[in-house]
Amino acid sequence: MIFYETINIKEEITVDFKISGRIETIVGMINEFVDKELIPLEAQFLTKDFRELLPILKEKQKIVKKMELWAPNFPVECGGMGLSLLEHGLVSEALGRSPLGHYVFWCQAPDAGNVEILHEHGTKEQKEMYLNPLVKGDIRSCFAMTEVDMPGSNPVMLETTAVKDGDDYVINGHKWYTTAADGADFAITMAVTDPDGPTYGKASMIIVPADTKGFNLVRNIPVMGHEGSDYFSHGEIIFESCRVPQKNLLGKEGKGFVIAQDRLGPGRIHHCMRWLGICRRAFELMCRRASERVISPSGQTLGTRQTIQNWIAESAAELKAARLLTLNSAWQIDNNGASKARDSISMIKFVVANTMQKIVDRALQVHGGLGMTDDTILAYFFRHERAARIYDGADEVHKTSLAKRILKTYKEL
Numbered sequence: 001m002i003f004y005e006t007i008n009i010k011e012e013i014t015v016d017f018k019i020s021g022r023i024e025t026i027v028g029m030i031n032e033f034v035d036k037e038l039i040p041l042e043a044q045f046l047t048k049d050f051r052e053l054l055p056i057l058k059e060k061q062k063i064v065k066k067m068e069l070w071a072p073n074f075p076v077e078c079g080g081m082g083l084s085l086l087e088h089g090l091v092s093e094a095l096g097r098s099p100l101g102h103y104v105f106w107c108q109a110p111d112a113g114n115v116e117i118l119h120e121h122g123t124k125e126q127k128e129m130y131l132n133p134l135v136k137g138d139i140r141s142c143f144a145m146t147e148v149d150m151p152g153s154n155p156v157m158l159e160t161t162a163v164k165d166g167d168d169y170v171i172n173g174h175k176w177y178t179t180a181a182d183g184a185d186f187a188i189t190m191a192v193t194d195p196d197g198p199t200y201g202k203a204s205m206i207i208v209p210a211d212t213k214g215f216n217l218v219r220n221i222p223v224m225g226h227e228g229s230d231y232f233s234h235g236e237i238i239f240e241s242c243r244v245p246q247k248n249l250l251g252k253e254g255k256g257f258v259i260a261q262d263r264l265g266p267g268r269i270h271h272c273m274r275w276l277g278i279c280r281r282a283f284e285l286m287c288r289r290a291s292e293r294v295i296s297p298s299g300q301t302l303g304t305r306q307t308i309q310n311w312i313a314e315s316a317a318e319l320k321a322a323r324l325l326t327l328n329s330a331w332q333i334d335n336n337g338a339s340k341a342r343d344s345i346s347m348i349k350f351v352v353a354n355t356m357q358k359i360v361d362r363a364l365q366v367h368g369g370l371g372m373t374d375d376t377i378l379a380y381f382f383r384h385e386r387a388a389r390i391y392d393g394a395d396e397v398h399k400t401s402l403a404k405r406i407l408k409t410y411k412e413l
């Protein structure tokens with residue numbers, strides 16, 4: 001039996017931040033679309049190969065385009081809505097309530113970040129070949145940085161090399177966790193171009209079309225028991241004498257880490273707001289189940305028990321705190337730039353990831369055996385969103401760098 005739930009979220013956006021009427025309307029439209037068009041597809045999403053859903057998702061994407069809500073965070077001149085980070089954060093939260101949200105509205109990672117990179121650093125030719133079709137949704141992309149044998153937490157230790165040969169780069173290396181590589185048309189690949197250069201000047205970003213000889217997608221890595229497919233997968237790639245023209249260099253040679261850093265600040269707001277959408281969904285499910293599940297012959301529900309009440313109260317408070325912190329960080333980036341918001345960005349990355357893990361876990365626990373099944377979305381969130389504490393900087397790395405920056409101010413006093 002599949003359990004559906006109706007969503008009843010009271011928006012608080014006007015109370016917390018001054019948001020324009022236009023954005024309130026957009027967020028309202030998106031919440032309604034997610035409830036009516038996407039949540040009913042989740043039963044299929046959880047039981048079928050994702051590729052089987054592509055035709056129906058393409059239909060939904062057409063509706064999104066007609067509603068003029070396509071690619072909310074992409075620049076207007078590229079065909080997006082050009083929302084600010086704070087505005088897109090609110091959209092991302094509404095979309096995050098379903099795993100299908102970002103994909104259908106075309107603001108999913110890693111494409112969203114790749115669009116930003118191509119827009120900022122791409123040549124005219126690169127924009128025509130890769131950016132324009134990517135924004136339209138005609139092609140997909142992936143981002144290949146992390147390596148099997150090297151610590152992703154310290155990416156300056158990359159081993160993948162891109163060596164110049166004639167007019168080409170020849171790339172060799174072993175990457176994994178290249179999200180959505182299956183079915184992607186190209187990979188933005190980080191490779192060492194100057195092994196003797198300064199630590200942060202060794203690596204470059206290079207566009208590698210997925211049909212290039214020597215670009216070998218070896219497998220989709222099983223993650224928490226699922227290999228996934230197409231967009232919902234994480235690839236392992238061996239670059240074996242993979243030859244691409246030097247004109248595929250993205251930005252300047254040796255600037256790979258600088259470009260990656262620029263991409264991470266806004267990317268973390270997108271992730272955190274998506275996670276807050278997950279928190280909201282899990283919270284709604286928890287409250288609904290607590291008020292409906294009868295656990296005594298006299299008709300008392302789970303919600304009459306103090307432990308469950310504590311979980312609900314704690315979750316509500318933690319969600320609100322995490323949300324305010326994240327919206328404030330988005331506001332700071334919009335108004336003062338990402339480098340001035342570094343502390344806030346580090347904070348939200350570990351605060352929101354852990355808040356999400358706690359709330360999803362409590363919601364699952366309240367559902368008992370049902371929570372472990374795929375008859376609700378909770379087990380999916382539990383499996384796949386655990387990774388939030390690892391990618392885009394593990395908790396420990398963010399805490400260490402934040403604490404170091406704080407302590408430095410004491411030393412200087």
Ligand SMILES: Cc1cc2nc3c(=O)[nH]c(=O)nc-3n(C[C@H](O)[C@H](O)[C@H](O)COP(=O)(O)OP(=O)(O)OC[C@H]3O[C@@H](n4cnc5c(N)ncnc54)[C@H](O)[C@@H]3O)c2cc1C
Pocket residue numbers: 110143144145146150151152153154176177178179180234387390391392393394395396397400
């Ligand atoms: C679902 C998922 C999707 C991903 N998508 C992509 C993608 O699209 N493209 C891409 O390039 N990569 C991607 N990644 C890879 C991700 O960025 C790396 O997994 C991450 O950077 C951590 O690197 P690592 O796995 O090599 O762990 P390691 O660097 O080996 O670290 C292991 C653990 O050590 C601890 N640790 C590390 N450094 C410190 C420290 N300084 N102090 C204390 N503890 C520390 C942390 O707990 C960390 O989790 C993805 C990962 C996941 C799980």
